[in-house]
Structure formats: C-alpha cells, structure tokens
Amino acid sequence: MPRRLVLTTGEPAGIGPELSVVAAGWFAGVRGRDAAVPGDAELVLVGDRGLLAQRGALDLAALPGVSVRHVPLREPSEPGRLAVANGRYVLDTLDAAIAMIGQSQAQAIVTAPVHKGVINDAGVAFSGHTEYLQEHAGVDKVVMMLAGGGLRVALATTHLPLRAVPDAITPETLDRVLRILDADLRSRFGLAAPRIAVCGLNPHAGEGGHLGHEEIDVIAPAIGRARAAGIDAHGPLPADTLFVPSHVAQYDAALAMFHDQGLPVLKHASFGHGVNITLGLPYVRTSVDHGTALDLAGTGKADPGSLQEAILTALQMTRAGDAGAGVPA
Numbered sequence: 001m002p003r004r005l006v007l008t009t010g011e012p013a014g015i016g017p018e019l020s021v022v023a024a025g026w027f028a029g030v031r032g033r034d035a036a037v038p039g040d041a042e043l044v045l046v047g048d049r050g051l052l053a054q055r056g057a058l059d060l061a062a063l064p065g066v067s068v069r070h071v072p073l074r075e076p077s078e079p080g081r082l083a084v085a086n087g088r089y090v091l092d093t094l095d096a097a098i099a100m101i102g103q104s105q106a107q108a109i110v111t112a113p114v115h116k117g118v119i120n121d122a123g124v125a126f127s128g129h130t131e132y133l134q135e136h137a138g139v140d141k142v143v144m145m146l147a148g149g150g151l152r153v154a155l156a157t158t159h160l161p162l163r164a165v166p167d168a169i170t171p172e173t174l175d176r177v178l179r180i181l182d183a184d185l186r187s188r189f190g191l192a193a194p195r196i197a198v199c200g201l202n203p204h205a206g207e208g209g210h211l212g213h214e215e216i217d218v219i220a221p222a223i224g225r226a227r228a229a230g231i232d233a234h235g236p237l238p239a240d241t242l243f244v245p246s247h248v249a250q251y252d253a254a255l256a257m258f259h260d261q262g263l264p265v266l267k268h269a270s271f272g273h274g275v276n277i278t279l280g281l282p283y284v285r286t287s288v289d290h291g292t293a294l295d296l297a298g299t300g301k302a303d304p305g306s307l308q309e310a311i312l313t314a315l316q317m318t319r320a321g322d323a324g325a326g327v328p329a
C-alpha cells in the first residue's frame with residue numbers, strides 16, 4: 001500500500017484551504033525527488049472540491065500523488081467570514097479522515113487549522129483536534145506536543161480554562177502523560193532513552209511550598225514513579241529558567257503543565273515552521289503551529305511553511321517504525 005496521508009483542509013473561511021492547495025503543489029513537486037517525500041507517498045485532501053478550486057490557483061487533478069476526497073460545504077464560504085453552518089462541515093472533514101484511517105486507507109492525518117469557536121457555535125462542544133481525535137480513537141489519553149526550532153514541548157493539560165488547570169494535574173494524568181511521551185519519543189522519534197524535563201506549575205516550581213504545593217504533592221511524586229518505571233524524567237523545574245536555551249538543550253523534550261506555559265516559548269522559537277503532534281493515538285497525526293488567520297484568508301500571503309513541515313513530519317513518523325529513523329525537533 002502507498003504511504004498515504006490525509007490532509008483535512010480546515011476552516012473554510014480561514015487560510016487552511018489555500019495553504020492546502022499550495023502544500024499539495026509543493027508535495028507533487030518534491031515527491032520522488034526529495035528523500036523526505038518518497039515516490040510512493042500520496043496526499044489526499046479532504047474538503048469541498050469547489051472551495052479548493054476557488055481558493056487555490058492549481059489544478060489538483062493534474063498533480064501526481066495528490067487526490068481530493070470531496071466533502072461538501074454546508075453553505076457557501078467567503079474568506080475571512082465565519083459561517084456557523086460550516087462548523088459542521090469542518091467536523092465532516094475530520095470524520096471522513098478518521099474513517100479513512102479506520103478503513104486502513106491512510107496511515108496519518110495532517111490537519112489544517114480549524115476555528116474552535118465556530119464549531120461550538122454550531123452546537124458541538126469542541127476543544128480541539130487533539131481531544132476530538134482522542135475521543136474518536138477510543139483511547140483514554142493522548143498528549144499534545146509541538147516541535148520546532150530545536151525544541152519539543154509537550155503539555156500535561158491542553159485546552160482548559162486556566163482556572164481549571166490545577167485540578168486537572170492529577171497523579172493519574174501525569175503518570176499517563178509521562179508514559180505516552182516517553183513511549184512515543186522512543187517509538188516514533190527513534191530516541192533510545194529520552195530525557196524529559198518536567199516543569200513545575202507555580203512560579204519557581206513552588207519555591208519549596210511557599211508559592212504553591214502542586215510540585216510537592218503531585219508533580220515530584222509523579223516524576224519519582226516515572227523514574228522508577230525507567231523514564232528519564234527530571235524536575236519539577238521552574239519553567240522560566242528551564243526554557244533558557246542552554247538548559248532546555250540538555251533534554252529531548254520539556255513537559256509543560258499547561259498550554260500557555262509551553263507554547264509561547266515554542267512559537268517564539270519557530271512560528272511558521274513548528275509542528276503540532278498528537279502522541280498516544282494508534283496512528284500518526286500532525287498539524288500546523290498556527291490558527292485560521294481570518295485576517296489573511298484569500299490574500300495569498302499566508303506562509304505554508306508549517307503545513308509543509310507537518311506533512312514532512314507525518315511522513316517521517318510513519319517511516320520511523322519501519323526504518324528506526326529519528327525525527328528532528
């Protein structure tokens with residue numbers, strides 16, 4: 001079977017459709033010529049065929065290794081203008097991709113950005129792809145990790161209001177997150193003994209209990225259990241100084257306790273070339289490091305770099321198993 005990636009083309013009013021067409025053109029151009037994109041690789045764009053034709057300047061049908069799985073819009077889409085009905089369309093594209101994986105028609109899903117707000121406005125509770133794919137894969141935990149600029153930053157909690165974060169950092173969550181992170185760094189990234197830095201939750205990792213107790217009560221014991229299980233976890237470390245370049249370079253990945261503890265660092269280091277990876281799924285899933293950029297939709301100015309990196313990373317991850325090859329951060 002060819003190495004087939006499914007690319008969901010994202011929120012129709014955003015930059016996803018046009019970037020997907022640009023990425024498809026790039027993919028067809030390097031396929032079989034660049035070692036990173038072998039000649040047996042295929043890319044299936046999932047989305048409304050008319051929308052893709054309208055937003056992109058390429059004839060997708062003429063591109064080698066590229067095809068389109070048509071999913072109809074729920075209503076016509078204009079660049080930059082969200083339409084509530086199309087919140088369901090976005091989920092239709094995700095469901096089509098999940099079905100392709102379930103039927104062994106593809107090995108990986110790459111996602112262009114969606115707008116979480118409009119999907120919720122359409123009446124479906126939706127926190128993000130990460131949580132949606134976890135639920136549909138029937139696994140009890142996945143881990144969001146972004147890679148770029150020489151860093152890998154994983155998150156112990158994902159799309160939660162900040163107020164809910166401390167309660168979500170439980171022994172069970174940390175045990176599962178550390179296990180998945182360690183296992184996937186080994187199996188998908190070719191790291192024999194990954195070193196993982198674990199952030200504290202509070203300023204200065206709680207300052208010995210004077211600035212919060214989660215480090216003493218929950219995080220340090222979880223690191224102890226992980227180490228006893230053979231995971232090379234270190235911490236809890238103050239997040240501000242962990243991310244000093246010479247310090248973080250000593251680790252293969254950093255585990256942040258919440259979204260905006262880890263991702264601003266990663267995006268500062270690599271916005272436009274970073275990749276969002278879901279660990280712990282039974283298949284490979286990667287995505288871009290940016291959102292729907294409604295302000296740029298239809299202008300042709302959006303940078304396709306992160307989507308191209310997401311495609312390359314998905315290809316490398318699908319190969320890591322058979323070749324034992326590593327995937328760079």
Ligand SMILES: NC(=O)c1ccc[n+]([C@@H]2O[C@H](COP(=O)([O-])OP(=O)(O)OC[C@H]3O[C@@H](n4cnc5c(N)ncnc54)[C@H](O)[C@@H]3O)[C@@H](O)[C@H]2O)c1
Nearest residue numbers: 112113114115116117287288290291292293295296302303
């Ligand atoms: N993978 C995903 O599906 C994903 C990721 C992040 C954010 N989002 C969603 O996107 C929506 C908008 O989020 P936001 O406004 O915080 O972030 P955003 O990334 O859409 O925009 C932030 C800024 O970056 C610029 N930008 C974004 N992508 C760019 C690109 N490819 N090239 C050049 N400039 C680019 C935008 O013009 C804007 O100025 C939200 O609903 C958010 O949840 C989705």
Ligand SMILES: N[C@H](C(=O)O)[C@H](O)COP(=O)(O)O
Nearest residue numbers: 128129130131276287289290
């Ligand atoms: N947390 C991601 C980011 O900031 O880039 C983004 O919201 C996408 O998340 P999903 O992959 O879960 O949609």
